[in-house]
Amino acid sequence: MSTHRPLRVALLGAGVVGGAVARLLTEHADDMAARVGAPLEIVGIAVRRAGRDRSDLGVDPALFTTDADELVTRADVVVEVIGGIEPARSLILRAIEHGASVVTANKALLAEDGPTLYAAAAENGVDLYYEAAVAGAIPLLRPLRESLAGDEVTRVLGIVNGTTNYVLDKMDTTGAGFADAVEQAQALGYAEADPTADVEGFDAAAKAAILASLAFHTRVSGTDVYREGITEVTAADVAAAREMDAVVKLLAICERSDRGVSVRVHPAMIPRTHPLAGVREAFNAVFVEADAAGQLMFYGKGAGGDPTASAVLGDIVAVARHRVGGGLGPGESSYADLPILTMGDAMTRYHISLDVEDRSGVLAQVASAFAAHDVSIETVRQQLVPGEAGQAARANLIIVTHTATDAALSSTVERLRTLDVVRGVNSVMRVEGS
């Protein structure tokens, strides 16, 4: 562990995202200190009103302050999760002028006035990171800015608004009209009571501006983005897309050609074979085409307290590590030597196909073999196999198990092979991804 002095972190905002950041900073304090090379110390949390009970965040109540102006002057890292243009912009500029690095999740501000902020950060030699501002938890900033730094991005297609993707997905899977799908989304908390910012594409347009700036290393603001929402998309449009073997998505599109940059947000049909077509419910994804890398896609949760906080925390570690002066090496100091389990200890599920006699009591015997090894059965399906002349009737049993250790599952299969009623084990395959 390093002996660097603690880095002072100021948090502006204690809403859904700010609360999650405060909680995770506390919960993961040791891990983060190891990765940064110095402890991170929350020196204050700016809130609009004093006195509200925030004991759920697990931080010292004395840290809450309503004087954000003062707080930003005594921090190494300022985390802005208030949102909106003001006072966020003034506070960020003030923090930068006082030499703090800044982490923000503020898409509206970056889309409106990003260049001013980037320039201020560059002038003061501090970092300004904003991974959480586009597509929440999905790491895009580093891939676009760093991993592809030697390549040339030609096109970005993004599903960057979870509400509209949820609505369009429901229209596609249930045949519902726009109004019904919005109602469903509202009932499930995927859409606001006033869904305008989402369904009219304003949210997506702000993110498109940030994406285009990142992808093409050029200045694009929210007002440069052509914007069309999904309010005019009808059940007939969705059905027409289906007939084309396509699906309707609200896309943020950033294209670079010899003529210039095109940045737009509008509903569009995309073929069902396209990776973006499989992005369901409120998930987000960004599809990138680069000269040498070819097609890439980044998928994940675009909103929510914890996912957004995860992105904010990654940025905090990065800017804090810069201040400690550490490189971005593999972080050997924090390498743990965790025990490595054998395959027998791995937890998995099995899909087993058996040839069995078709007589009473067979299933009971098979089930006992599973029970004897504490393996729980999820589903059993039995199919009669037409018997040949003079042969006993046979059946095919398909068994899918719940999760168990690979050792228990494999012993169960050995046991099944010894049963008289089992004529053969046709196949055994593990099941993952559920």
Place this chain on the structure above:
Amino acid sequence: MSTHRPLRVALLGAGVVGGAVARLLTEHADDMAARVGAPLEIVGIAVRRAGRDRSDLGVDPALFTTDADELVTRADVVVEVIGGIEPARSLILRAIEHGASVVTANKALLAEDGPTLYAAAAENGVDLYYEAAVAGAIPLLRPLRESLAGDEVTRVLGIVNGTTNYVLDKMDTTGAGFADAVEQAQALGYAEADPTADVEGFDAAAKAAILASLAFHTRVSGTDVYREGITEVTAADVAAAREMDAVVKLLAICERSDRGVSVRVHPAMIPRTHPLAGVREAFNAVFVEADAAGQLMFYGKGAGGDPTASAVLGDIVAVARHRVGGGLGPGESSYADLPILTMGDAMTRYHISLDVEDRSGVLAQVASAFAAHDVSIETVRQQLVPGEAGQAARANLIIVTHTATDAALSSTVERLRTLDVVRGVNSVMRVEGS
């Protein structure tokens, strides 16, 4: 532009990847210099045999050398794309001891002896980057190591071998058996003449070790990985998966639990609704579950000269930038002010649904409206609409265009509205993603 002295880059290997790196370093020299803050200068390319014609790489023939031992002592950044354990390991260690930062794409070496290399880099205060070693062009290193640095990764499921994914995908889509699918893959260049390293899971196991080390910040070597290939997967297994609404994939699985870390490679069924199920042909994807971020997926090309070179170049920019002393800010110095096109100038395609009279000459009139605006039609589909009593016969025309400017497309639609034979424009939607 910075006035920093040029950074000396030594390239070890001039095969498919090395050749692409050399070519792209030359082609993108200006962009990379802007992003690094100093020009990158290739000071030598180590090859096994002298005299081979490499004029296609566009570099000075005098740069080729067979003395790699000497070359690594006079570089700031050493790029190792030879592959294999030796002499790659000795050369990397020698480069590190001489103070060079290293970029490598060598999964076999990292899986076998990564910790030795990481330790040597840490001791000598240099960077060791290896984005290209797992999943080629897909940015994983930075997302796992940095973006998720404040989160806790609990599980990684990866499709990290393109050959086996191609084979399993063909078995799924065509019902072919394993041997036939391998033959198809070989014919198309997706599988080697001797496909053992791929189909037996050795390649995936090396990558699983690297992924687990990255995801869990612990030491995992190739020999810790349980490995089962796809040679035993039958057409019947794939059909059984299909009946379960699942698909068989070769997965690299890294799991972390209270008991320890489990790292394994084996075929498994995953539900078709899982994002990994949609990964087709020779593409790769890595699905990550983290405590706060939730589910993430990274998708792209896992192999090939240009995609791998793209990842190598990103690493070169990163380690070079560290040597110049620059932070990882948004790189304002390299910001271009590219012209931003209006929506009218954007290139897109339209799907148009028209209600038309059902009489001869209608299609000709409609087609002329498109031709008048230089919009080329890709497909037309006509459906007869049952006419009501006393009304003229009607038809529904579905037209999908080729790419054109949005202005031309929108003028075409305006024109269509004025035609007598067009009773109504039912819907107009853009088509993307092809």
